Amino acid sequence: MTAVRRRLPVMLAWAVVAALALSAWGPRDRTTWFLETVWVLVGLPLIVLTWRRFPLTDLLCCLLAVHALVLIVGGHYTYAQVPLGDWVRDTFGLDRNPYDRLGHLMQGFVPAVLVRELLSRTSPLRGSRWLAPLTVCACLAFSAVFEMLEWAAAVIGGQAADAFLATQGDVWDTQWDMFCALIGATVSVLVLSRPHDRQLDRLALTASYSADASTSALRTSTPGTRPRLR
16 A cells, blocks of 8 residues: 555656646647646646655645546636536536636635645644634635736736636626635535544654654764664
């Protein structure tokens, strides 16, 4: 099981890289593809570069990989034209392709675990009653910032940014996007907090064991550390 856990982040990373490469092959709109996948293009190398110093829990790795795939698919087809969303729309008689809503649910659901992990490991909030509400607030703030980025893209790009905005004629699309992110973050905190805490404890124990082993090896290899006989 330990070997599988060690290989899991590597397998997930390669799966995301493969999906990203496939999505870059003939996307419907190259600019939209870049705007939607830039989070993956920046985030994946950042995780790899900081992994030795700050490895992530398996739960967070899996969620980040799934979120990356959602972004990659949306970038390839544009959110308003994802075939799966078209099928859902036609099957259930919806008035729009709902894949955009899924993307914003994930925008709250996955970052909630990321924020929770960062706060738990780098601040005194672990075990605090403030951890859950601050996590949800951080996710909602990120969603609001993302909507402002979309607004900036619309101002700069004009009609060329329509595929990126994916409003599909809904004047309340911005509010719906933030509401979906709020729901996703809230559900994530309610459902995943306990399994996440168990993985955080396991990660801390592994890090402590590695640190003790490194210290012991250093003492053994350093000359003059053995007690002298009198």
